[in-house]
Amino acid sequence: MAKLWRLSSFGFVLFLGLALMLLPRTQGWSKEGHILTCRIAQGLLEPEAAEAVENLLPQHANGDLSSLCVWPDQIRHWYRYRWTSPLHFIDTPDDACTYDYSRDCHDPHGVKNMCVVGAIQNFTSQLLHFREGTSDRRHNMTEALLFLSHFMGDVHQPMHVGFTSDQGGNTIALRWFRHKSNLHHVWDREIVLTALKDYYEKDLDNLQEDIVGNITDGIWFDDVASWKECDDLLPCLNKYATESINIACKWAYKGVESGQTLADEYFNSRMPIVMKRIAQGGVRLAMILNKVFGESEEGFATAT
Numbered sequence: 001m002a003k004l005w006r007l008s009s010f011g012f013v014l015f016l017g018l019a020l021m022l023l024p025r026t027q028g029w030s031k032e033g034h035i036l037t038c039r040i041a042q043g044l045l046e047p048e049a050a051e052a053v054e055n056l057l058p059q060h061a062n063g064d065l066s067s068l069c070v071w072p073d074q075i076r077h078w079y080r081y082r083w084t085s086p087l088h089f090i091d092t093p094d095d096a097c098t099y100d101y102s103r104d105c106h107d108p109h110g111v112k113n114m115c116v117v118g119a120i121q122n123f124t125s126q127l128l129h130f131r132e133g134t135s136d137r138r139h140n141m142t143e144a145l146l147f148l149s150h151f152m153g154d155v156h157q158p159m160h161v162g163f164t165s166d167q168g169g170n171t172i173a174l175r176w177f178r179h180k181s182n183l184h185h186v187w188d189r190e191i192v193l194t195a196l197k198d199y200y201e202k203d204l205d206n207l208q209e210d211i212v213g214n215i216t217d218g219i220w221f222d223d224v225a226s227w228k229e230c231d232d233l234l235p236c237l238n239k240y241a242t243e244s245i246n247i248a249c250k251w252a253y254k255g256v257e258s259g260q261t262l263a264d265e266y267f268n269s270r271m272p273i274v275m276k277r278i279a280q281g282g283v284r285l286a287m288i289l290n291k292v293f294g295e296s297e298e299g300f301a302t303a304t
């Protein structure tokens, strides 16, 4: 940072302005959301999948998938990875409240399959071929695992399947309690952070324990089997994206306008939805990894 301070104040302001302009339009679940999704998933892996994941992780991860689940957000603006930037979300037609793979899964230039569902399909397929020994050597399997794990989080964040003109709520500026935010960020991070502060003593482990408890023995116990039901990958992914745009319309966008202040009422009614989406992301990521790497579970019906 020393160099920075030698710039004139004008230079500094310019630098700061440019840096802000270059900020990503959308981040995906916050760090916390991705960490939770990946921790929940890793806890649900069968032995074969657990071992495969551990073998694919670099040493510095110490066997902890969640420590690298935010990585795709950190590198998406690096030159080498710029192509991955449109893979974090899906833009759907304004106010349609529907998602259609052939209509919506493309990047802003119209290149097909370049969206979060296409990406999950692609990286799952790379991992399957790796397991079968038919993988293309150019593919990096560690990266495929990290992208898959991250994008399974993103596709469950309702505002990652949002409207086109407001960039999934990014351009809807508002206040979250007292500070400035935007609707996308409220769903990425604000709700999780407020929940951590109000109910979990700012401790992610406490929140994780609560979510896992509700999966194994609590409010979602009866639903988990249906969450992870999946014979054929693409229709399942399309279902997750459809769930997201439906929640985005019904719970995220509804009644919200630019300049508004969102506080207790919005927080209390939306927090359970955010927690459920994180839980579903974790359960379904585990389901995919168990099918890809597992011996006992059946794989997907159609070769991806």
Ligand SMILES: [Zn+2]
Binding pocket: 027, 028, 029, 072, 073, 088, 150, 154
């Ligand atoms: Zn993301």
